[in-house]
Amino acid sequence: KNEVEQSPQNLTAQEGEFITINCSYSVGISALHWLQQHPGGGIVSLFMLSSGKKKHGRLIATINIQEKHSSLHITASHPRDSAVYICAVRRETSGSRLTFGEGTQLTVNP
Amino acid sequence: NAGVTQTPKFRILKIGQSMTLQCTQDMNHNYMYWYRQDPGMGLKLIYYSVGAGITDKGEVPNGYNVSRSTTEDFPLRLELAAPSQTSVYFCASSYSNDVDTQYFGPGTRLTVL
Numbered sequence: 491k492n493e494v495e496q497s498p499q500n501l502t503a504q505e506g507e508f509i510t511i512n513c514s515y516s517v518g519i520s521a522l523h524w525l526q527q528h529p530g531g532g533i534v535s536l537f538m539l540s541s542g543k544k545k546h547g548r549l550i551a552t553i554n555i556q557e558k559h560s561s562l563h564i565t566a567s568h569p570r571d572s573a574v575y576i577c578a579v580r581r582e583t584s585g586s587r588l589t590f591g592e593g594t595q596l597t598v599n600p
Numbered sequence: 601n602a603g604v605t606q607t608p609k610f611r612i613l614k615i616g617q618s619m620t621l622q623c624t625q626d627m628n629h630n631y632m633y634w635y636r637q638d639p640g641m642g643l644k645l646i647y648y649s650v651g652a653g654i655t656d657k658g659e660v661p662n663g664y665n666v667s668r669s670t671t672e673d674f675p676l677r678l679e680l681a682a683p684s685q686t687s688v689y690f691c692a693s694s695y696s697n698d699v700d701t702q703y704f705g706p707g708t709r710l711t712v713l
Contacts, residue, residue: 492642531707533690533692533704576642578643588643592641
């Protein structure tokens with residue numbers, strides 16, 4: 491079993507829909523990252539969080555440390571949100587190194 | 601700032617050939633990382649460095665070598681290329697390990713035939 495599990499693996503939505511991507515992990519962590527991988531392959535960091543909730547534009551990330559679970563929400567989705575969304579955790583015992591989930595492929599249709 | 605740059609963008613190697621993937625960052629980051637991404641799999645850490653002159657193995661170091669002679673550069677060396685090394689390689693950097701996010705390069709797509 492992977493230490494970081496994402497669901498769903500694939501998600502198709504209509505423009506304007508509210509989207510949720512989930513991440514569960516099985517190890518103690520010091521931080522959790524959400525990243526976005528564009529269709530061209532580039533990877534950008536969206537959020538890093540260790541507790542609570544963060545918001546940036548239409549993106550919201552939450553984390554529940556006790557339940558070892560995080561969610562990434564996209565409000566009013568748009569076709570340009572189509573990408574792979576990756577959850578990664580920094581384990582308490584691994585310094586700066588990240589352990590990655592396999593990613594969620596999101597497609598938003600117009 | 602150019603951020604993290606990688607060269608080449610694409611490369612095809614024959615089995616047994618060697619090559620160096622270049623990675624440079626201009627953000628004065630202490631920490632640098634090399635990852636590989638295989639289809640349908642999460643990114644895997646190959647090697648990382650916490651500063652010039654210091655490198656350490658990640659999850660999948662076999663078949664690779666690194667060096668860190670300067671803060672800016674972190675090249676990845678493949679000595680005897682094998683088909684199993686066909687992958688997309690990403691370099692990343694961060695200022696520290698505590699609160700900083702990682703910044704990724706554009707990736708190098710390597711095929712070994």
